[in-house]
Amino acid sequence: MVMEISNIFDGLTTKVWDPSNRGKYFIREDGCKPTAIDCSLGLDIVREDGLMATLTLEKGHVGFYTWHQRFPEIPKNAVIL
Structure with a gap:
């Protein structure tokens, strides 16, 4: 079965990534x-109180992924995925 991101999140108000938002x-x-x-490449959703989450497939x-900090600092020792 092939899953497509548009079908998985059908019914949610989503937005593509905007670098000025997170x-x-x-x-x-x-x-x-x-x-x-x-x-x-994920889709963002924003709750009424402004908390943002990103859905990925x-x-x-x-x-x-829930963004409590929208612009986190990347630690120097972080593994990048």
């Missing part, structure tokens, strides 16, 4: 080294 990389710090995840995996 950074390209989401920083995840749950391991030994921080990970910078490229979210530039890659190789059949759906990602959901």
Whole structure:
């Protein structure tokens, strides 16, 4: 079964990445080294209170990243994905 991002998120109000609204990389710090995840191809949704999240689809995996900091600093030791 082939999944397409447009079908997965049908019914949600989404926007493509706008570099003036958030950074390209989401920083995840749950391991030994921080990970910078490229979210530039994801779709953004914004809650009524302004909190933004990005939905991604890659190789059949759906990602959901909540931006508490829209422009995070990328740590020098981060693994870039």
